[in-house]
Amino acid sequence: MTTSETVGVVPEQLDRWLVAQPWYRGRGPVECERVTVLRDGDPALVHVVLAVGGRRYQLLLGVRDELPERLVHARIGTAGEREVYEAVHDPELTAALLQHFEESTEVEGLWFRGALPPRYTDAPVGRPFPGPQRNFSIVYGQRHVLKFFRELTPGDNPELVLHTALHSIDDPHIAPPQGALEAELDGVRTTFAVLHEFVPLGALGWPMATASVRDFLAGPGVDPQAAGGDFASEAHRLGRAVAGARRPAETLGERTAGPDDEAEFVAALHRRLDAALDWVPALAPFEAGLRARFDEVLASAEPIRLQRVHGDLHLGQVLRSPRTWVLVDFEGEPHGGPAERTRPRPAEHDVATALRSLHYAAAQLLVGADDVTTLLPRAARWLERNRTAFCAGYAEVAPDRRPGGALLTAVELDRAVLEVCHEQRFRPEWTVIPLSAIAEAVTGEPAWLV
Ligand SMILES: Nc1ncnc2c1ncn2[C@@H]1O[C@H](COP(=O)(O)OP(=O)(O)O)[C@@H](O)[C@H]1O
Ligand SMILES: O=P(O)(O)O[C@H]1O[C@H](CO)[C@@H](O[C@H]2O[C@H](CO)[C@@H](O)[C@H](O)[C@H]2O)[C@H](O)[C@H]1O
Numbered sequence: 257m258t259t260s261e262t263v264g265v266v267p268e269q270l271d272r273w274l275v276a277q278p279w280y281r282g283r284g285p286v287e288c289e290r291v292t293v294l295r296d297g298d299p300a301l302v303h304v305v306l307a308v309g310g311r312r313y314q315l316l317l318g319v320r321d322e323l324p325e326r327l328v329h330a331r332i333g334t335a336g337e338r339e340v341y342e343a344v345h346d347p348e349l350t351a352a353l354l355q356h357f358e359e360s361t362e363v364e365g366l367w368f369r370g371a372l373p374p375r376y377t378d379a380p381v382g383r384p385f386p387g388p389q390r391n392f393s394i395v396y397g398q399r400h401v402l403k404f405f406r407e408l409t410p411g412d413n414p415e416l417v418l419h420t421a422l423h424s425i426d427d428p429h430i431a432p433p434q435g436a437l438e439a440e441l442d443g444v445r446t447t448f449a450v451l452h453e454f455v456p457l458g459a460l461g462w463p464m465a466t467a468s469v470r471d472f473l474a475g476p477g478v479d480p481q482a483a484g485g486d487f488a489s490e491a492h493r494l495g496r497a498v499a500g501a502r503r504p505a506e507t508l509g510e511r512t513a514g515p516d517d518e519a520e521f522v523a524a525l526h527r528r529l530d531a532a533l534d535w536v537p538a539l540a541p542f543e544a545g546l547r548a549r550f551d552e553v554l555a556s557a558e559p560i561r562l563q564r565v566h567g568d569l570h571l572g573q574v575l576r577s578p579r580t581w582v583l584v585d586f587e588g589e590p591h592g593g594p595a596e597r598t599r600p601r602p603a604e605h606d607v608a609t610a611l612r613s614l615h616y617a618a619a620q621l622l623v624g625a626d627d628v629t630t631l632l633p634r635a636a637r638w639l640e641r642n643r644t645a646f647c648a649g650y651a652e653v654a655p656d657r658r659p660g661g662a663l664l665t666a667v668e669l670d671r672a673v674l675e676v677c678h679e680q681r682f683r684p685e686w687t688v689i690p691l692s693a694i695a696e697a698v699t700g701e702p703a704w705l706v
Pocket of ligand 1: 431454575586
């Protein structure tokens with residue numbers, strides 16, 4: 257089958273299916289920009305790039321004459337007489353995909369670049385990653401994770417750039433990259449998917465930290481160390497891991513910000529606050545305090561060092577393997593467009609987002625609780641203990657960048673402002689978490705804004 261003959265594999269019901277997908281933000285007519293057959297026959301595997309209202313999406317379609325019962329849940333529609341479905345649910349097709357990486361093939365401008373270790377056993381079965389995710393991933397046994405970006409942005413994806421940089425210095429806190437799928441988009445080489453080593457037996461930081469908080473808040477609450485599931489030693493190790501990710505300073509393009517960069521950096525904090533204030537009136541009482549904290553960055557003598565960062569480093573992006581913490585999903589700051597994702601930022605950005613996440617973990621049990629007065633000081637103690645441990649771990653690896661000062665405060669508050677907007681949109685009842693952190697920083701008093 258050649259490309260021109262394959263247009264018939266795109267299902268007639270595609271538009272209806274797309275608008276029902278949580279990740280889809282396209283508006284307007286859908287144009288099929290590129291169709292590539294990766295495996296012919298029955299089942300066939302087809303890669304599709306869609307263009308819709310200035311956005312690009314990629315799909316992996318499976319095509320069969322008849323759809324077995326086990327694939328009915330993945331059905332998208334029909335193309336002529338044939339059934340079309342999401343290929344990630346079909347192990348026969350995910351196996352074909354892995355083979356492209358193993359053989360480093362090129363199919364009509366789609367380059368599968370693989371650097372996989374030799375395989376001495378049968379191919380691992382590829383199944384869709386089950387958890388919540390923005391993109392879609394296929395897990396191959398305990399060996400590889402293949403992540404496809406739902407929405408495509410021309411150029412290298414930060415996930416690939418940063419993993420490659422950190423792998424070049426053998427950073428033990430990343431899943432080693434094993435390949436990438438690339439093609440040209442608007443004449444620019446673009447990352448479509450990344451292949452990584454699977455982190456076996458990994459536990460996410462968020463459930464670990466929140467279990468610790470739960471134990472601490474439920475117990476007599478005298479000594480965090482004595483409560484079950486103390487997280488502080490993990491927070492300390494995590495601080496070390498995060499500091500490690502800023503070590504290859506030159507690989508990550510580290511430079512000292514000049515006066516213009518600094519002015520622009522602070523102006524951007526104010527601009528984001530302007531936009532947030534328009535949208536969330538509850539921020540208004542804290543406006544003056546926030547602006548004062550932002551301006552303190554300019555008054556401070558600390559030089560700002562800019563570099564590429566993770567950008568969204570929260571406890572849902574860190575996996576505790578039996579060996580160490582592993583940071584995943586280096587796609588950059590998600591609260592903005594492609595330029596925001598790749599913008600060099602102070603290394604403090606990753607510290608700030610991790611510390612904000614510790615605050616979230618400490619505070620989430622207070623949302624809707626009846627006994628906030630009792631719980632608030634206990635949550636504050638858990639937070640203090642784990643913040644201190646994280647910062648101590650960080651400072652051990654990066655003694656020149658001991659976390660603290662006006663810059664860290666400003667970046668934490670900027671992140672909290674973005675979180676207020678994020679929560680307002682997706683989880684309004686959780687808006688109180690970042691808003692309370694802002695109130696506390698501005699007033700200097702413990703706060704819980706019910
Ligand atoms: N290398 C890996 N090994 C094991 N699990 C992983 C690996 N990379 C990611 N994961 C798991 O997959 C989840 C989603 O990955 P992520 O990169 O955050 O995808 P998305 O961008 O779709 O949200 C992570 O929360 C983690 O649980
Ligand atoms: O989907 P992503 O993982 O890229 O991140 C987005 O969603 C996160 C979850 O809503 C959001 O994180 C916020 O909530 C977390 C707890 O669920 C908390 O640990 C983070 O500190 C807090 O920012 C993240 O901001 C957003 O980009």
